[in-house]
Amino acid sequence: MNIFLRELRSNLKSLLVWSGIVVLFSLVGFSKFSAFYENPELTAILDSMPPAVLSALSMNAFNLTTVTGFFGIMILYFSLILAIAAAMWGSDIISKEERDRTVEFSLTLPVTRARLVTAKTAAAAVNCLLLLLVTWGITLVSAQNYQPDSQFYSFVAISMLAFFLMQMIFLALGIFLGCAMKRHKRAGSLAVSILLGAYFVSILAGLSEDLGFLRYVSPFKYFDPVMMMRESRLEVTFVLLSVAIVALLLAGAYTAYARRDLYI
Amino acid sequence: MSIIEVNHLTKYYGKSRGIVDVSFNVEEGEIFGFIGPNGAGKSTTIRLFLSLIYPTKGEARIFGKDCITFGPEIRQEIGYLPSEVFYYEGMKVLDLLKYSASFYKKDCTQRMQELADLMELDLKRRISDLSYGNKKKVGIVQGLLHQPKLIVLDEPTAGLDPLMQHKFFNLIREENKRGATVFFSSHILGEVQRLCNRVAIIKEGSIIAIQDIKTLQKDNYKKIRVTADGLDEKRFQVEGVTELGKENGTVSLFYKGDINVLVQLIGSRKITDLTVEDLTLEEIFMHYYE
Numbered sequence: 001m002n003i004f005l006r007e008l009r010s011n012l013k014s015l016l017v018w019s020g021i022v023v024l025f026s027l028v029g030f031s032k033f034s035a036f037y038e039n040p041e042l043t044a045i046l047d048s049m050p051p052a053v054l055s056a057l058s059m060n061a062f063n064l065t066t067v068t069g070f071f072g073i074m075i076l077y078f079s080l081i082l083a084i085a086a087a088m089w090g091s092d093i094i095s096k097e098e099r100d101r102t103v104e105f106s107l108t109l110p111v112t113r114a115r116l117v118t119a120k121t122a123a124a125a126v127n128c129l130l131l132l133l134v135t136w137g138i139t140l141v142s143a144q145n146y147q148p149d150s151q152f153y154s155f156v157a158i159s160m161l162a163f164f165l166m167q168m169i170f171l172a173l174g175i176f177l178g179c180a181m182k183r184h185k186r187a188g189s190l191a192v193s194i195l196l197g198a199y200f201v202s203i204l205a206g207l208s209e210d211l212g213f214l215r216y217v218s219p220f221k222y223f224d225p226v227m228m229m230r231e232s233r234l235e236v237t238f239v240l241l242s243v244a245i246v247a248l249l250l251a252g253a254y255t256a257y258a259r260r261d262l263y264i
Numbered sequence: 265m266s267i268i269e270v271n272h273l274t275k276y277y278g279k280s281r282g283i284v285d286v287s288f289n290v291e292e293g294e295i296f297g298f299i300g301p302n303g304a305g306k307s308t309t310i311r312l313f314l315s316l317i318y319p320t321k322g323e324a325r326i327f328g329k330d331c332i333t334f335g336p337e338i339r340q341e342i343g344y345l346p347s348e349v350f351y352y353e354g355m356k357v358l359d360l361l362k363y364s365a366s367f368y369k370k371d372c373t374q375r376m377q378e379l380a381d382l383m384e385l386d387l388k389r390r391i392s393d394l395s396y397g398n399k400k401k402v403g404i405v406q407g408l409l410h411q412p413k414l415i416v417l418d419e420p421t422a423g424l425d426p427l428m429q430h431k432f433f434n435l436i437r438e439e440n441k442r443g444a445t446v447f448f449s450s451h452i453l454g455e456v457q458r459l460c461n462r463v464a465i466i467k468e469g470s471i472i473a474i475q476d477i478k479t480l481q482k483d484n485y486k487k488i489r490v491t492a493d494g495l496d497e498k499r500f501q502v503e504g505v506t507e508l509g510k511e512n513g514t515v516s517l518f519y520k521g522d523i524n525v526l527v528q529l530i531g532s533r534k535i536t537d538l539t540v541e542d543l544t545l546e547e548i549f550m551h552y553y554e
Contacts (some may be wrong), residue, residue, distance in 0.1 A: 108339060112335070
């Protein structure tokens with residue numbers, strides 16, 4: 001518990017910074033939306049754009065003149081922000097001990113390495129959850145001016161669940177890289193590189209039917225916003241896949257960290 | 265009972281050498297010195313004790329238990345002071361010490377306060393604001409607040425002023441009287457000489473001697489200087505003589521062996537001056553490292 005609380009306290013500043021980013025992004029986003037809101041001209045413009053472009057921006061299924069449709073577009077950007085925060089927190093919370101050379105203190109105390117990883121993972125997961133709540137809160141607050149209906153609320157709620165699963169995947173990835181990599185300085189940048197790679201794969205997957213299998217590769221494609229909006233549910237296959245990936249990465253993290261030399 | 269047992273402990277970092285086939289025992293109640301220059305493998309050995317790194321071959325046992333399997337349990341009773349201390353920069357000294365104390369099964373509050381008073385440590389300051397020497401003091405308090413049975417010191421005096429060094433040595437002696445065993449790694453021979461009962465000398469990753477401090481000085485080389493007219497230093501080129509030299513009519517040499525042989529070599533010459541000394545630890549050490 002002591003490690004967990006200390007980590008929470010030491011990550012507070014970072015949580016505030018990321019919360020600021022989410023709030024700012026949301027405010028800017030919704031202020032743009034005020035121009036689209038109930039604006040028939042926009043619909044005409046969008047209709048004239050090539051379908052591939054719309055698909056890349058996942059704009060083809062959403063009616064941008066309603067707040068529900070607009071949130072459907074925002075999902076992509078929210079998930080990017082939340083995933084990057086999760087990946088960076090995950091890799092940093094482990095690798096900072098070696099970077100700051102505090103590992104010679106924290107792991108010469110009577111603790112197992114597994115206990116350290118557990119406490120740190122829990123602290124980072126709580127951070128992710130808090131950032132998610134900030135996202136949820138600011139979304140609901142920002143939407144108030146645009147007559148959100150019940151579909152909007154359930155769409156946002158199911159999206160938050162999808163965000164959470166995505167956060168956990170990238171958090172676990174960060175933790176795994178922090179634990180496994182000998183060159184701990186690179187853990188953070190590699191985690192974010194993999195994340196951006198996954199994002200581009202998700203764009204590719206949307207471009208052609210033939211590339212549909214790529215859906216399984218990129219967590220950004222696991223949860224289809226259209227399905228979330230229309231049916232308020234996630235595909236079970238991808239929920240299970242997410243859980244499996246998290247479990248695998250964490251198992252790998254514990255195993256690698258227990259076995260490797262620490263660099264001081 | 266041996267507090268530390270090291271058996272054929274070997275550590276390679278990839279291809280580069282850490283330590284090779286190191287074996288020794290440290291007995292209960294000893295202050296055991298571990299000397300060698302930078303890069304000889306002192307810190308590697310200590311990090312293996314603390315299972316921060318894992319051995320390539322061999323094993324280390326502390327309190328009779330394997331360092332890796334029983335690491336956390338063993339560390340309940342180890343106090344460790346690294347050569348350079350690094351703590352969470354944003355924390356206040358008091359919070360850091362309380363955090364450290366929270367991992368031990370006993371109440372450390374009183375001892376923590378005593379040690380902080382003794383080392384004149386300001387508990388309200390932030391770690392990031394502390395000088396190198398003050399960080400070291402935090403390290404001393406943090407390492408000793410749980411009254412460990414084994415104290416592991418890795419070049420502990422760096423950064424401490426002479427007054428603090430003196431206090432620190434007294435503290436270590438007291439802890440030793442209380443029953444703590446001390447493993448004292450250093451490259452400063454003076455302090456090892458002052459404090460330790462036995463010493464192991466490590467060179468390029470291997471132990472080259474383990475001896476009592478006293479026998480190390482006694483049964484070892486004598487440092488001899490002879491001043492006499494027309495004395496040719498070549499006559500001293502016999503077995504047991506090293507460091508032979510001549511300057512301003514004075515022949516100086518290190519000698520190990522039957523002292524009578526040397527007396528005969530000096531013979532019946534008219535000697536103006538003769539000194540025979542034990543080597544200081546410094547000189548013994550330099551000799552081992554030639």
